[in-house]
Amino acid sequence: MNTVKHDAIELVLCDMDGTLLKPDHSISPRNLAAVKALQAAGVHFTLATGRPPKGMRDQVKQLGIELPTAAFNGGVLMNANGTCLQSHRLPLEAVHTTLKLLAPHEEVEVWVFADDEWLLRDPHRPMVAREQNSLGYAPRVVQDFEPFSRRVDKIVATCSNVSLLAGLELQLQDALKGLASASRSQAHYLDVTAPQANKGDALVTLAGHLRVPLERTMVIGDGGNDLAMFQRAGISVAMGQASDEVRQQAMQVTGSNVDDGVAQAIERYVLQPLRGF
CATH class of the missing domain: 3.40.50.1000 (HAD superfamily/HAD-like)
Structure with a gap:
């Protein structure tokens, strides 16, 4: 202290x-x-x-x-x-790097925030209801994040496996040096945002x-x-x-x-x- x-x-x-x-x-x-x-x-x-x-x-x-x-x-x-x-929006390279690094981890839910909307691919994943209750509004289901990739405010990775998210946090911090910030806002939520x-x-x-x-x-x-x-x-x-x-x-x-x-x-x-x- x-x-x-x-x-x-x-x-x-x-x-x-x-x-x-x-x-x-x-x-x-x-x-x-x-x-x-x-x-x-x-x-x-x-x-x-x-x-x-x-x-x-x-x-x-x-x-x-x-x-x-x-x-x-x-x-x-x-x-x-x-x-x-x-x-301050995420640089395009940071968006692509983040999504590519998270893609192999099936248990990790990936959410993209762009155009004042919460975007996701599967509304039935375990963490969605909890987040909707927290935010007070529903997500928009999309097939592909790419059309929004130049207007991304934040990417969130979330799952119940805290150890996995902690490891991904370190991987993203290394992969995104100079491009974006990666930090957990809570144990189950990993946020990726612009450096500023x-x-x-x-x-x-x-x-x-x-x-x-x-x-x-x-x-x-x-x-x-x-x-x-x-x-x-x-x-x-x-x-x-x-x-x-x-x-x-x-x-x-x-x-x-x-x-x-x-x-x-x-x-x-x-x-x-x-x-x-």
Whole structure:
């Protein structure tokens, strides 16, 4: 665990799945109250997630967020009015390399996100229903990803075999050097995005947009795709159920997502210092 280097926090950037959201994808009353208290105190709060923009709209509305949000691990920054502030798509070579490397592994489901749609070949694979419940919308079934290959925001590999995904993560990181980023957002989800599509760069862009110094930012997350923003923030907080690797890269560790860890972090590191106790 690293040393805290923050001053009074002015911006909180928070992951969604495994962090802000409970396992059933809901926002707990305590987490909601903590975010509302932040906003009432004049502290900026927004989201950075591997989800597509369409998959975070309900939560943005529930939280009353009026700031830009970071989808696809920072690949797309969306204004509150639905317009795009910034976008980074996968290079064509990275798309082809990723799909070729994943193709021999039959147990791995491959999803492509392009044109604001979730694309897949087989809607009956085991992980599809779970993802549809999480995102709140249905996929589009296609025979071939190639027609979309020049407009890809993210590729996801998912399966129940965590060891296989961990191995594929390392293979893709090696194969995609300089072309794309590959990291697991959760144990069962491996995301491939453009090099600039990372939460660290998203934090820098959002903080600059809001004119907030990085040392006055706090980030909260639970996955490998959160490490980039951990490295840039004034204070980084890992969720209690995160892996040892993720917890060790954070300055602080809070409770799990079933124990309102986000609210605990907001109360301890932002609201209590603001109130002077």
